[in-house]
Amino acid sequence: MSNSVINWFKYASPATFYPLAGRLVPWFSGLAVLLIAWGLWIGLFVAPTDAQQSEGYRIIFVHVPASWLSMFIYCVMAFWSALGLAFNTRLSGMLTAALAPTGALFAFLSLWTGALWGKPMWGAWWVWDARLTSQLILFFLYLGFIALQSAIDDPRRADRAGALLALVGVVNIPIIYFSVQWWNTLHQGASVSLTKAPSMAHIMLEGMLIMALGFWSYAIAVVLTRVRCIILERELTSEWVKRNAVD
Amino acid sequence: MQWTSVQDFLTMRGYGLYVWGSFGACALGMLIEPLWVRQRLRTIQSRLPKRELNG
Numbered sequence: 157m158s159n160s161v162i163n164w165f166k167y168a169s170p171a172t173f174y175p176l177a178g179r180l181v182p183w184f185s186g187l188a189v190l191l192i193a194w195g196l197w198i199g200l201f202v203a204p205t206d207a208q209q210s211e212g213y214r215i216i217f218v219h220v221p222a223s224w225l226s227m228f229i230y231c232v233m234a235f236w237s238a239l240g241l242a243f244n245t246r247l248s249g250m251l252t253a254a255l256a257p258t259g260a261l262f263a264f265l266s267l268w269t270g271a272l273w274g275k276p277m278w279g280a281w282w283v284w285d286a287r288l289t290s291q292l293i294l295f296f297l298y299l300g301f302i303a304l305q306s307a308i309d310d311p312r313r314a315d316r317a318g319a320l321l322a323l324v325g326v327v328n329i330p331i332i333y334f335s336v337q338w339w340n341t342l343h344q345g346a347s348v349s350l351t352k353a354p355s356m357a358h359i360m361l362e363g364m365l366i367m368a369l370g371f372w373s374y375a376i377a378v379v380l381t382r383v384r385c386i387i388l389e390r391e392l393t394s395e396w397v398k399r400n401a402v403d
Numbered sequence: 404m405q406w407t408s409v410q411d412f413l414t415m416r417g418y419g420l421y422v423w424g425s426f427g428a429c430a431l432g433m434l435i436e437p438l439w440v441r442q443r444l445r446t447i448q449s450r451l452p453k454r455e456l457n458g
Contacts, residue, residue: 210417211417269428388447
């Protein structure tokens with residue numbers, strides 16, 4: 157049995173994470189393009205017309221991936237926040253800060269595509285429904301995080317303040333997810349869940365999941381690029397930036 | 404293939420505003436953000452000392 161010990165903290169330092177992120181970005185970018193193209197092909201050309209919603213249901217191929225991602229990104233932010241507060245690691249704060257704008261974008265896209273889906277199906281762009289309202293709160297949490305961090309000059313203090321907000325706000329995620337069960341909402345229940353068979357046609361489900369994977373790859377590529385920006389901005393004067401050839 | 408004509412596809416049988424409004428907003432957001440982030444990275448990297456870092 158080889159006694160090589162896995163050094164889990166090898167990539168916990170910005171100096172070693174920066175080149176790693178640089179190597180990963182092209183792969184995830186390429187994966188995103190391929191998956192989204194494939195998902196669009198299925199979503200727009202292969203998936204059949206829906207019996208009830210006709211072609212309007214095709215919005216599901218962007219609305220659900222964006223919604224899932226907006227919730228998942230906030231959970232990842234909360235994870236890094238907890239880690240950053242526990243271990244006082246600089247990279248955790250950088251990753252949390254790098255995630256927020258992309259999370260905010262997808263929270264907005266979730267609300268936007270939801271409104272465009274709601275108008276033809278419910279007759280209203282917006283209703284104060286539990287699901288929509290908690291998603292709106294998520295969007296404001298993202299904006300609040302970004303505003304809080306930019307209001308504090310010292311990056312490390314900004315990280316700690318942001319971490320607290322991210323951890324407090326994470327309670328909103330299960331509220332969003334279970335809102336369709338806890339309250340009597342206009343928004344439909346989960347078509348896809350881990351506990352029961354999906355209540356949608358297989359090809360539609362396939363297209364939606366492929367688009368979701370494509371959106372995730374996109375988010376990873378953009379966040380890794382942004383975290384490289386933050387690493388350089390914060391470590392501009394440090395030795396490793398001067399010494400190393402940074403590609 | 405679901406569509407009998409390009410017209411059919413573009414109008415989405417009456418749902419064109421909503422479907423293309425959704426796909427269009429996602430495309431816009433997911434095109435602008437990477438360009439913005441990449442520009443930010445270029446800007447910072449251009450401020451790094453030339454000899455070691457931009458070789």
